[in-house]
Amino acid sequence: MLPIGSCTIANPEVYPIYMRAVIATLEAHGAKVAVADYESEPLEGESYSVTVVLQFDPRPAAHAWYNSPEYREAISLRTDNAGGFILFAVEFTMPAWCPGIVLFPWWLVSAFGR
Numbered sequence: 001m002l003p004i005g006s007c008t009i010a011n012p013e014v015y016p017i018y019m020r021a022v023i024a025t026l027e028a029h030g031a032k033v034a035v036a037d038y039e040s041e042p043l044e045g046e047s048y049s050v051t052v053v054l055q056f057d058p059r060p061a062a063h064a065w066y067n068s069p070e071y072r073e074a075i076s077l078r079t080d081n082a083g084g085f086i087l088f089a090v091e092f093t094m095p096a097w098c099p100g101i102v103l104f105p106w107w108l109v110s111a112f113g114r
Helices: 015-028 060-066 069-079 106-111
Strands: 002-009 032-037 050-055 082-089
Touching (some): 002 060, 015 069
């Protein structure tokens, strides 16, 4: 499970307090930081300057982290001082019928009944 977050920091004085609190919760739940970029390069859509991608294994560990009392206590430091989003995504596994590393749009695959 990959929690992905992106935000723009509105209050830079408080954000380091949030980060210190969150790092402790991530370590307690066995998370790895896959991406932490404070100068994200927007290509399309609404843009935020900070992007973070976390990795949890097994999958339920991400939900356990997000719903933990320790993280719930720290979350207002982010939501009160930064605008953005957090979402959960599942890692991609290449389908057996898809040769090599070529990715096809899912609508095209569906249209041809694969």
